[in-house]
Amino acid sequence: MERFAAQGLSRSVDDRVLFRDVSLYLEPGQTLVVTGPSGSGKTLLLRGLAGLAPLDAGLLTLGGRGPEEIGWQQWRRRVLFVGQDPPVHPGTPQEFWARIQALAVDCRPLGDPLAIAQGWALPRSTWARPWSELSGGERQRAALATALAADPDVLLLDEPTSALDEGATGAVEESLRGRTSVWITHDTGQAARAGEQRLQLGGAS
Amino acid sequence: MSGPIELAPWQIGAAAALVLVNGGLSIWLKLGLERTLAVASVRSVVQLALLGVVLEPVFAAENPWLVGAICLAMVGLASRAAAQRSSRGFPGMTRSTLLALLLSAGSTAVLGTAAILQVDPWWEPRYLIPMLGMILGNGLTGISLGLDRCLQQLDEHRDRVDAILAFGASPAEAARPVVAEALRAGMIPILNSMSVVGLVTIPGMMTGQILGGTPPLQAAAYQMLILFLIAAATGLGALVSIQLAVRAVFDDAGRLRPERISGPTRA
Numbered sequence: 001m002e003r004f005a006a007q008g009l010s011r012s013v014d015d016r017v018l019f020r021d022v023s024l025y026l027e028p029g030q031t032l033v034v035t036g037p038s039g040s041g042k043t044l045l046l047r048g049l050a051g052l053a054p055l056d057a058g059l060l061t062l063g064g065r066g067p068e069e070i071g072w073q074q075w076r077r078r079v080l081f082v083g084q085d086p087p088v089h090p091g092t093p094q095e096f097w098a099r100i101q102a103l104a105v106d107c108r109p110l111g112d113p114l115a116i117a118q119g120w121a122l123p124r125s126t127w128a129r130p131w132s133e134l135s136g137g138e139r140q141r142a143a144l145a146t147a148l149a150a151d152p153d154v155l156l157l158d159e160p161t162s163a164l165d166e167g168a169t170g171a172v173e174e175s176l177r178g179r180t181s182v183w184i185t186h187d188t189g190q191a192a193r194a195g196e197q198r199l200q201l202g203g204a205s
Numbered sequence: 206m207s208g209p210i211e212l213a214p215w216q217i218g219a220a221a222a223l224v225l226v227n228g229g230l231s232i233w234l235k236l237g238l239e240r241t242l243a244v245a246s247v248r249s250v251v252q253l254a255l256l257g258v259v260l261e262p263v264f265a266a267e268n269p270w271l272v273g274a275i276c277l278a279m280v281g282l283a284s285r286a287a288a289q290r291s292s293r294g295f296p297g298m299t300r301s302t303l304l305a306l307l308l309s310a311g312s313t314a315v316l317g318t319a320a321i322l323q324v325d326p327w328w329e330p331r332y333l334i335p336m337l338g339m340i341l342g343n344g345l346t347g348i349s350l351g352l353d354r355c356l357q358q359l360d361e362h363r364d365r366v367d368a369i370l371a372f373g374a375s376p377a378e379a380a381r382p383v384v385a386e387a388l389r390a391g392m393i394p395i396l397n398s399m400s401v402v403g404l405v406t407i408p409g410m411m412t413g414q415i416l417g418g419t420p421p422l423q424a425a426a427y428q429m430l431i432l433f434l435i436a437a438a439t440g441l442g443a444l445v446s447i448q449l450a451v452r453a454v455f456d457d458a459g460r461l462r463p464e465r466i467s468g469p470t471r472a
Contacts, residue, residue: 047367050371051458051460052367052370052371052460052461053460054456054458054460054462067458072458072459072460073373073374073375073459074373076370076371076372076373076459077371077372077373080371080372081367081371082371083364083367083368085364086368087362087364087365087367087368088365089365089368090382096368096369099369099374099378100369100372103369103372103373103374103375103378104375104378105372105373105374105375107373143368146372147371147372150372
């Protein structure tokens with residue numbers, strides 16, 4: 001696991017500045033919590049860090065190397081973004097996992113997402129049910145377990161427990177402890193529990 | 206068996222008179238269709254007459270450059286129509302459909318005349334131009350349906366594409382389900398017509414040949430040939446245009462850029 005850094009990130013959408021000159025540094029194992037009002041660009045910041053959305057300016061590095069050097073596909077795999085409302089894919093979570101296993105990108109050995117999610121009260125049988133029949137909380141746990149099983153250097157999590165009850169939230173937080181990660185959360189309790197660092201976005205500026 | 210019956214203008218007029226019945230019905234039932242009906246009737250007379258007038262000297266001239274120019278114009282018009290029929294677009298769309306139709310319709314039509322019918326010379330306009338026309342007409346439908354589905358899926362389900370990109374998928378890997386579904390959408394019309402042809406419908410080309418005096422079995426054989434050429438061209442054209450669309454909406458870093466898709470959701 002390596003040091004994750006971002007310097008001078010900026011992004012505007014239609015002449016509206018969402019964030020300007022944002023920098024962050026994460027030593028291995030550290031967690032940063034991003035807060036800010038809705039529409040302040042938190043999700044776009046995470047997607048920018050993940051290499052899923054373009055940034056207007058800024059430098060990203062992992063262990064001192066940028067995404068161009070590492071390769072964008074590799075970068076996204078190592079700096080892995082999980083959205084707040086995981087998509088309803090066709091097929092089942094198991095089939096989605098099979099697609100991930102079949103990807104050509106170089107990567108670490110994969111873990112077992114079913115075992116991970118079992119610790120969050122998501123039974124193995126859920127993985128064989130279609131995404132379209134899963135609840136928001138089930139989808140969220142399946143997507144998160146899939147991401148954890150890929151063992152990325154950095155996890156970028158957009159409200160990872162927004163659809164989970166207290167028990168499952170606690171279990172997820174426990175599994176994520178010690179992972180280099182950036183979280184968006186509206187839950188102040190969670191922010192206090194998870195974050196060594198804080199980043200406040202937006203406001204009226 | 207008698208040869209084709211030469212049609213005189215009064216016979217066309219008699220057929221057109223039947224459309225007047227529709228016009229009368231439209232007026233009687235206040236459907237408001239009579240103007241459209243009149244315009245469409247006049248258009249079909251003018252356009253088809255023009256086609257006949259243009260084709261006569263082209264067939265007679267036997268000039269390969271002239272045939273080439275007409276074929277290129279046909280491909281150009283068809284590619285514009287294919288791009289316009291899709292409800293969503295992307296930068297360079299007309300260029301992509303042009304390339305797709307040149308590759309697919311162009312190669313299958315030439316293959317049809319040169320290698321299968323073995324017409325000599327292979328560009329003999331009496332064969333090449335109608336064949337290309339049939340292939341283009343169907344190919345452009347396949348391409349526009351395929352592109353429409355492809356862009357719609359990438360636009361509406363960008364979250365699915367992003368979710369697999371996040372795991373390090375290449376654009377091709379991430380778009381694979383979309384490409385497969387779009388290709389299926391593009392092929393469905395021709396597959397449907399291949400499975401009901403002769404049972405429910407007698408295709409226009411075969412009808413024309415039979416009326417023109419060709420023995421039915423021979424007309425059926427021609428129809429098979431043209432159907433297979435159309436199916437091949439439609440599949441190839443849809444595949445090429447869909448791949449070009451996918452290339453256009455992903456950027457150099459392999460990110461999906463849905464803002465490059467223009468269309469109903471972002472007028």
